[in-house]
Amino acid sequence: MPRYRFSFIALLLSIMLIAGCAGSMAMHSQSNPPAELDYSTTRASDEGRFVVSFTSALDPIAINQMHSWTLHVETADGAPVENAVIQVSGGMPEHFHGMPTQPRVTQNLGGGDYLVEGMRFQMGGWWTVTFAIDADSVQDSVTFNLRLR
Ligand SMILES: [Cu+2]
Incomplete structure (x- = not known):
């Protein structure tokens, strides 16, 4: 049972790690320019x-x-x-x-x-x-x- 619990936590941690990584990759490819940018021509x-x-x-x-x-x-x-x-x-x-x-x-x-x-x-x-x-x-x-x- 302790072993089972350990692997469950390990699985949870790796899911969080993967999700976090994907999240930061998405942020990197996104564009978040400063809010008050002047786009006039x-x-x-x-x-x-x-x-x-x-x-x-x-x-x-x-x-x-x-x-x-x-x-x-x-x-x-x-x-x-x-x-x-x-x-x-x-x-x-x-x-x-x-x-x-x-x-x-x-x-x-x-x-x-x-x-x-x-x-x-x-x-x-x-x-x-x-x-x-x-x-x-x-x-x-x-x-x-x-x-x-
Ligand atoms: Cu670019």
Whole structure:
């Protein structure tokens, strides 16, 4: 009887262990971004030098589909910024990985619009996309939050 009781407890413990492990794995693959994230597609840059907005050619944005964005850059007073040099980077802050592609601004469309090609996201969840903007030696960057399903 004591032996039976011991193995019952051992069985119970291993069930708890397996359940706990599966639970933490589920949490790892889940996305729990901070509650007050701003998902707007128009945002002021970090230092307030620019107001930047994007439109995606793919809307809603689907997983694993290459597409382009059009970025619109204005000064804080609303004048279009026509001569910006822009670097693109993105990733998932919760998963410590970047984008599977290296998106680039490939065309200055004029009027403060820039074509960003090579956008692709490989999984659902919280993504950030950051544009580092350099226009006539004014430098600032803007980060957009995305929640993809
Ligand atoms: Cu991820």
